[in-house]
Amino acid sequence: MRLTPYLTIDGNAREAIQFYEETLEAKILEILTFAEMTDNPDSIPEGAKDRIAHALLQIGESELMLSDSFPGAPLSRGNHITVCITLNSIGRSKQVFEALQQGGQVKMALQETNFSPAFGEITDKFGITFLIYTDSQS
Template sequence: MAMSLSPYLMMNGNAKEAIEFYEKVLGAEVLFNQTFGEMPENPEFPIAEEAKELVSHAMLKIGESELMFSDNYPGQASQSGDQVTICISTDDIEKSKQIFNDLKQDGQIKMPLQDTFFSPAYGIVTDKFGVTFQIYTEGQH
């Protein structure tokens, strides 16, 4: 089982600017960058016009490390203390479930662990210490 931890920056509408800044300052290489408008359409949850150009997910490589980004969806905002989360990536759904369930003990679920268009098991949970983790499972649906 492979597992890695990556910092994930939640931005308030300025992820594109931050990505360009880190490219220049840290020599970052953009590995992936997708806007909300580029995501697969879901008629039950239409993308608001003001969100279409915002970053839904981006990954930069800086040296040997990866740094992930997303803008908050309009109407949501990060505050000091929850702007940086830790993304735990694994290739094992059962391990993702175990980690998610252990972290939620005395914590708070921000997004239940579920099948998404980009991961067979993805969820967001804040643990009892106030640290927010995104659980991302690699692999096919």
Template sequence: MMTRLLPYLVMDGNAKEAVEFYEKALHANVIGVQTFGEMPENPDFPLPDSAKDRVSHAMIKVGETDMMLSDTFPGTPYEKGNHVTICIMADTKEQAKDFYDGLQEGGQVTMPLQETFWSPAYGIVIDKFGVTFQISTESGQ
């Protein structure tokens, strides 16, 4: 079993700028940047124009460490101090569910564990200590 914990920075509309900053300041290698506008369309959840240029997901590599970033969705509350989360990358859906179930005990579910277009099992939980965890499964597992 190989589980990875990754820092995940949540920005308020300036994630592209942050990626460029970390690329220069930390000599980071940019793995990829995707905007909300580049995501597959969902007719049940139309994308407002104000969201299209915001970053839905970015990954950079600093030395041997991966770091992920995204912007908040327009209208989502953003408060400095709670914009760093931990992303747990699980090997399997079963492992993701185990982590998800464990962390939600005494905590709060922000997004139910579910299949997404990027992960077979993804969910968000704020644990009983107020730490936000994104649980994701390596693609195809």
């Protein structure tokens, strides 16, 4: 299990990435736009296509994930930082998701996506939002 902070930025994630490259000597490992994250880029509104849907940066021995908010999605203090839990088996992802669900609220059911065999979003009973990401087909 690996925990990674995940920042959501209001439309200027590219600027944040450049800032972290300069100030924290971050190395870009991955960047995907909203258009690149889907099999049907025409389904993404023009104002969202070039926004960052996912970026992964290496900072020293740590990783930082970030994205732009989707246009029109509310972004406020408290929901712009989440914790991504990366697991290497679907079974373990289900187990962690179900445990965090106790007294919490499911924001996106754990499901297969085009980037993960089991991905979901949940806010626990303390108000902390977690992204559950599975990085293998196990």
